[in-house]
Amino acid sequence: MFISDQETATDMLQYEAIAKTVVKLIERTPGIPITIGVHGDWGAGKSSVLKMAQAALEEKEGVLCVWFNGWAFEGFEDAKTVVLETIIEELKRARPTSQKVKDAAKKLLKRVDWLKAAKKAGGLAFTVATGLPTFSQLGDLIGAAKTALGKSAKELTRQDIEGFADETTGIFKDAEEDSVPAHIHAFRKEFIELLEAAEIKQLVVMVDDLDRCLPSTAIGTLEAIRLFLFVERTAFVIGADEMMIEYAVRDHFPDLPPSAGPVSYARNYLEKLIQVPFRIPSLGVAETRTYITLLLIEAAFGSDHDGFKKLLDAAREDMRRPWLSEGITSKAMASAMGGANPPAAEQALVLAGQLTTMLAEGTKGNPRQIKRFLNSMLLRKEIGEARGFGADISVPALAKLMLAERFKSDFFEEIAREVSGASDGRSVRIKKLEEFVSTPAPVAAEATKPGTLSKTKPGKANPPDDIEDWAKIDWIKTWASLSPSLADVDLRPYIFVTRDKRMLLGGTGASTQLGQLTDELMSGSWMAKTAAQTAQGMTAPFAEELFDSVKLRILEEDSFTKQPAGVRGLLELVKARPELESRLVEFARELSVDKVGVWPPAAFGNAFTDSTARLEFQEILAGWAVQTENKPLQKASELSSKIGAK
Incomplete structure (x- = not known):
């Protein structure tokens, strides 16, 4: 099973209401240009809203809907010309048999070509002003001529280039386009003529993924829309995180004053470019529960399954008033499925109940992050199946461990280390923790008469020492109270499939212990000393292998500006096993x-x-003291040598 992360027209989140509002707003302003912003964090569902709006608009007569993905054109030299060319080409494709459209589009594309050629000139018609282009301008001119004339660079003649320059310069002379405002005015006039030739009542451009672009691309795209294309009968729907666009404004215009009253200049600029903003809200607990259930049912049965369709309709009805929602109940599921719930449906309900609160909080209600979590969970279950131990993995238990891995990685690492060293794969500390959180909370002593003993109802005792740190963290206590209990579960298969970066578990007890001791020596905590003491009783080959294992893990780090945590473990290991000192020297040399x-x-x-x-x-220290590549290390080495000499 796999849950697609692509934008979708299937509405599981009641986003159709936003899409319908966008469509209605566009319909009510047919003769007035408008820019509408659909805002939200990455993964909030902006693209899906745009897709739903596009699907509704394409059914309307005389409306042409064009999709423009700004991120797809990231890296192009000039975002403005890319936007203009893309929209003109889309208009040509929409009316492939119309000669009037072809002629109007050709005229506009020549302007765009010349705009590209003149971009570096400091003016729009360098040949008019100087008669001679620079080498850089000449390269742009040749590129524009290739596009306009449909020839390769080898096929272009001097007459072709001069003729193209004369023709484009003539266009600008006719429009007196030595001034930028005059050029923009002429382009807008001819763009309106193109819309009339195409017999389009309203052009709607969906601009997606703008917040993924570099600041210059984002601003260039918005300015192209506002300066060149913002004419009668046009609407632009822009999907972007408004905070990222504000950042792009500040980055692109670094000399802007910090603020203008209660609203910053960056915000004012954004509001000038985007007239009507819609903010996609984060999912609450009720929406998250319904969303998880629907995703799992769709993954298990498919979007065309009758049961899924009925369940989707029921969920939409339930979510009309999310503050009253009970989520998808077992009864609602059975009604949609036409009788008794299949095992996959029951499992979806169980997982939704188990995951909802922590995923809603941990992902801040972000749909994409929820999908990624569920996909990772399903993938790991598939890995277990492919490796032949799928029967040893319960999906609810896997989901519970993955919550720890995703949101409390240090806590998960401690569980992994303990499980890896346990002969039965069980965690004694998890058992103690689950027993502790299930114990009733303390009850205050009852009032008694003077002179009599107070009566105290039984309450929760202090946690055992080895889980005291865990018991101080509310998140961990909530996690421990989730079903299912992991106290008596062999967790080794789960740890195996959840360790993406490295696998601790091998086929022998020795390799398992090696992995456990390596992790403890890498921890940088008191466990490193305990692990080194354990290594005292091991054979010499095992100790050498353990040293090398820790060393390799340290050398995998990206930065050594600060002392890696594993260095402490190596020092503790060498202290316990002095015969490894030569290996420590080699490590220092590397x-x-x-x-x-x-x-x-x-x-x-x-x-x-x-x-x-x-x-x-x-000798190594002396070498560090005389090198000049790393001055801080040089000074530290000189000081260490002086202290050693004393």
């Missing part, structure tokens, strides 16, 4: 001088008891 901070001299300075290893490290 550190890249240009990437480390000032920590190595102090970290390794007192680590060596063997005279040979100490002498070799002093």
Whole structure:
């Protein structure tokens, strides 16, 4: 099963109400240009709203709906000309047999070509002013001529280029377009002529993913719309996070004053470009529960399944008043499915009840993040099936562990380390935690008469020492109270499929213990010392393998400006197993001088008891002290050498 993350016209979130409002607003302003903003965080469903509005508008006579994805054209030199060309080409495609449309479009495209050619000239008609283009301008002119004449660079002759320059310059001379306002006015006039030639009552342009673009692209797109295309019979629906567009304004115009009264200049600029804003709200708890259920049912049965369609209709009716919603109940599910609920439907209800609160809070009601979580869960279940141990994985238990992994990674890491070292794969600490949270809360002592003993009702005792830190965190206590209980579950299969970066579990007890000790030495906490003491009783080959395992994990880090947590584990391991000092020297030698901070001299300075290893490290330290690539390391090494000499 897989839940698609593409924009969809299937409304599971009551977004159709926003789309209908957008369509109605466009219909009521046919002769007036309008820009409408559909705002929301990434993954909030903006593209889906635009798709729903587009589907409704395309059914209306005389309306042409064009889709423009700003992100798809990221990296193009000039966003303005890309927008103009795209919309003109779409108008040509909409009326492929009309010669009037072809002629009007050709005239406009020549203007766009010339605009591209003259972009770097500092004016719109450099040949008029100077008669001679620069080398950069000449390159732009050749590119524009290739487009206009339909020839390759090799096919172009001098006469072609001069003729193209004369023709385009003539256009600008006719319109007196040495001034930018005159050029814009002429373009807008000819754009209206193109709409009339195409017999379009209203052109609606859906602009998507603008908030993913670089600031210059975002601003260029909005300015092209406002300056060139914002004419009668046009509407622009712009899907973007308004905070990102405000950031683009500030970045593109860094010299703007910080504010103008209660509203910033960036906000004023945005409001000038986008007249009517719609903000997509985050999902609440009720909407999240319904959304999870519908996603899982659609993934299990398909969007064309009659049961899913009936359930979707019931959910839409229920969500008309979300403050009264009970979510999709087992009874509603059975009614949609035509009788008893299939196992997949029952599981969807269970998972929705289990995940809703924490996903709504953790994702801040973001639909895309909810989809990503569910997809990851379903994928990991499939991995278990493919590896042959799918029967050992219960999806509700997997979902519970994944909540910890997603929202409390340190807590999850502790569980993984304990489970990896347990012979039965069970977590004693989780069992204690679940027992602790299930114990009734303390009840205050009853009032008694003077001179008599107080009577106290039984209450919750203090948590055991090894879960005391967990018991202080409300999120973890809520997590522990979720069904199902994990106290008596072998969690090793779950840990195996949830570890994306590395797998702790191998086929032998030795490799399992190696992974557990490696994680503990990498933790940078008191567990590193405990792990090193455990390694004292291991064989020499195992100790060497453990050292190398930790070293490789450290060297996988991206930055060494601060001391990596695993270095403490190596030092503890070398202290417990002095025969590994030579390996520590080699590790110090492998550190890249240009990437480390000032920590190595102090970290390794007192680590060596063997005279040979100490002498070799002093040579490394001397090398650090004379190199000039890393001045902070050089000074730290010089200081460490002086202290060592004393």
